[in-house]
Amino acid sequence: MRDFALAPPAASPLTGGLADSVFEAADRDPTLPMLARRDPVTGSWEEVTAVEVRDQVCDLAKGLVAVGVSPGHRVAVMARTRYEWTVLCHALWAVGAEVVPIHPTSSREQVAHILRDSGCVGVAVEDEQSVMTVGSVCASLPRLRHVWQLDAGALRELVERGSYIPVTTVDSLRRIVLPDSTAVVAYTSGTTGRPVGCALSHRGMASCCDTLLAGWRHTVVPPGGQGSVLAFLPFSHVYGLLVQNLCIRGGLLMGHQPDLSREALASALQSFRPTYLCAVPSFLEKLYKRFLRTAQESGRGALFERAARTAREFALAVERQRLGRGSGPGLELRMQHALYERTVYRRLRSALGGRVMRATSGGSPLGRDLALFFEGIGVYVNDGYGLTETGGGITAQPPGREKSGTVGRPVPGTEVRVAEDGEILVSGPSVFQGYVGDETATRAVLRGGWLATGDLGHLDAEGYLSITGRKKDVIVTSAGNSVAPAPLEQRLRMHPLLHEAVVVGDDRPCVGALITLDPEFLAFWRGGLGLTGDGPTRQAREENALRDEIARAVAAANSAVSRAESIRVFRVLPTTFDHVNELLTPSLKVRRDAVVRHYAAEIDAMYEARTRPAPPAPQEEVLAWDDADDVFR
Template identity: 55%
Template sequence: MRDFSLPPLVETLATGSLADSVFEVAERTPELLQLSRRTGGPGGDEWVPVTASRFRDEVVGLAKGLLAEGIRLGERVAVMSRTRYEWTLFSYALWSIGAEVVPVYPTSSADQVRWILSNTQVVAIVVEHEDHAMTVGAACDGLPLLRAMWQLDSGCVERLTERGRHVPETVVHRHRRAVGPRSVAAITYTSGTTGQPRGCVITHANLAVECDTLYTGWKDILAEPGEQPCILAFLPLSHIYGLMVQVACMRGGVRLGHQPDLTPDALLSALASFRPTYVFAVPYIFEKIFNKARRAAEQAGRGELFDKAVDTAVRYAEEVQRRDTGEGPGPGRMLKARHALYDRLVYRRLRAVLGGRVRHATSGGSTLDRELGLFFDGAGITVHDGYGLTETTAAVTSQPPGRPRFGTVGRPLPGCAVHIAQDGEIWVRGDVVFAGYHNDPVATGSVLRDGWLATGDVGWLDDGYLVITGRKKDIIVTSGGKSVSPRILEDRLRRHPLISQCLVVGDNRPFIAALITLDPEASRHWYQLRGKQLSFPAGATIDKELHAEIQRAVTMANSAVSRAESIRAFRILPNEFSMDDGLMTPSLKLRRGAIVKAYAADIEELYASG
């Protein structure tokens, strides 16, 4: 199968803009709990409800302040902040006056900020705190059009709102009505895993059809019947995935909360207090939750019980999937009994980590491991894996409700189509596809072909379900001419609880090798179970038993590939790759080129010793 498509569920936005939903919802249901805001700032412990009418009034007040500051229709304003309430407030205030939002990752360097702001010719920027202000200040020498900077932690929302008190509300509405579906809503930059980030021009229509399709098709699983759906946004709003979650909530009347800190303890605390009904995350988050649950079980002396519960959940989910596809009768009596037992002992504890109300979730950014997807499904949380790019306004495929196939990224969203080119590249089409790269017609022409977007990813279709096998640019060609997709090996290695990240290398080299990082918490736990002092990564040497454990993981991963594709050598690095060191994207993907450059000496030593 090379082509698959589904008819649309919703109509493309014909008039108006994203900002209209704020006013329409407030008019229709003014007391609807539209958002929940943390008390005491982003790290507060309590959640204060914000009604639709109150949020509308705050949007109007801030929009009037922006007009008073000289922001006009079609001008661009950047937002450089972590995920917090004010991000959402500013984006809707800007859209209400026809301005275009330019999201900037809060971890961006001065050079990256200079590139984005100069490329889009922004006239103002919103920053979160003093560190961001200093980063922008270091980039200002090349930004002659930048005339204003507002800082969230210095009370800029209140000052701008006060500044605009004299501006008639009718001026805001006059600007809002001048915005149409094809107007630019955001210029969102790609993660830049390879090369310079490119600005993707996303229209109001792009975001509206994406969000309306997802809400219409998946609304029945966002919460239990009779319960208002509520979602905790913790993905970066500067990334298209996070931005999509925000807009979908606002358009669908889903209560939205914000969590800026992605460290495990802070995130789990926020999930426990907010108690979402649905979760949008990336595979990295689900891997962390699973590994933390495993470590907790081992520390309590219940490691063997946990492993049996994992096996039961996977088998149970497999049998349910076989039944739903007409390939089997479903779980047998003994399997059902074991599943019920482990639900009381293990699975409900896992669900409690997410607040206790989540029964469905979405994973995006990269493919969720099949075994992990089966486990979560068997444990009572069905994770709907999806696929998309910045260029497709986030998801272009997703697991359909009630019919998931784990290990795939689902079927095309209604209104979208997938085509597999002769070389295996995935092409997609639909109203979610962006308008092009900002100020880069050559790059735009290289990916948009007669209405199709060439994604750069490779894969195949199985009864309409898309399977991703890798990225064209990531294919490694050894000096012996063997083509290797690193993804299979990397995914299998990350299944090991000690391994946090893995980067397979070998381009123009005689064999395949790997750089491996360890999960710090898992490493400490591993040493404690063996009664040893932590010697790595704090020390200079690697424990021989630890090295042997990772070698066993490598051997297991190699069993999935041929001898020529297998990892012959590896190095355990002292620290994880992170966004702070520029080696991960905000969507938690590895920046391959940056890692290879940063660890060039380690790679050379691998091949010298090999």
């Protein structure tokens, strides 16, 4: 077992609750722009100062007191990432209540379980549909007394209800909130079984933020200006809450973007023009594919591919130089990079608003090639690591010593170990208090002050952590071969045609994959084939070409693993994964177990497609699965 730890955190210890951030900011710099609201008609952004945010939080907190929300009460928020989320969240913390985030697309059963398990006294929902969802389960929730609909002006009504409450009441409640009081009960994504609520303290969540701000804030803020972040990740996930708290505690201007459609998000980035981007790997993968598709549609596909290759080569040379392993880019590479900077890279950055200095990726590991691409075009992506149980990030790239392909080193004050079986263990101030109402589950993961994360990884000689997968996701074939699916899936997703991939193979003779296609890129790809002929003949040729293209993508992914780990069979699914069929988590990760259950018949058919008349001996059976086979039927 190896461990690495850095110096203690430089940030001052927390003395109260997270709501204090708003009040302290208003006292320190009343006119500082803290939040930005977008006009739904004009699309312009209106900045809201620190003192205005404080007054809104205080007025809403008075309303919560008026309707009986008290310290220790739990209130759920079931809404997209929007301005009201932040104000309500801090108002709840100001009166000592605990926030229970629920993703707005959660099913009726998930909503009922979370509200019942957490014992919420109230829930704020976004629209009429969510009101109906909550209303359908109210009979089984005896503690639930309030349902507030944001789109119906519920917060305005709460403010009016509390107009008679003195401000001193809120101040008194805020000052009795202790750092170790629970701030958030965040339910895990439920990739296996029912979700459980992670109790996260004010101290734990603030510690993570303050440590990152102390060491990395200068990478967010432009010289002589104020840093800005467009928050579009769901606040129902701890990563989204981390972004919110970083902005509030760090004095960064935060805009909210609830609509995650490509057009709406692109418009928001162009108009808000953030200096820093907080994203997940799937967003960055889609962004790269969009760059590629746009270039191909304009007849510049070959130019983009050359520019992308140069970007990766340039970033690799720069990385070697900063790690003391090389002299940096040579003259020819610098000249090529400068040429593409003028013709390609700055245009790519303009799609993000033109001011993004750096970015952070979290939720799952980011592929090294993709990280090098973004660094090469001028947007370094800090790939970090964290869990719901740690309140956010516990590793980050050391400034000036970044190493793509890893998730960095433990942040100051946090220790990381890798057990003999490869499981990552974490200890530090941000580790959660335990699972609400489930001591057995808590004892199973908290062992002698260390959190057993369930993730697999390794630490290199310099203390950089690499994530290789989840313990529960490791596939064991019938021949006894152990396969980590994440690296294969990551490489498959980089092909522009492929949207998602789930590697399977437990107790099967070989590794297989379920694949979904990107609908937009598929339409463009089909149009570019230029096939002629009648309907049936043309369709057959299109399917053959598509089969060959996907087979090449599978072969490229297989080139990075051993023969025993390679994908031998695959099936293309007719639809993509989404929240509606509960195959994605709020942070856009695939629920592997749910996919395997949902497509059990397709998986069986995929393997049965290559059955042989006489079953071979066990040792011969694996050898019989020679080349990757595709199954479109």
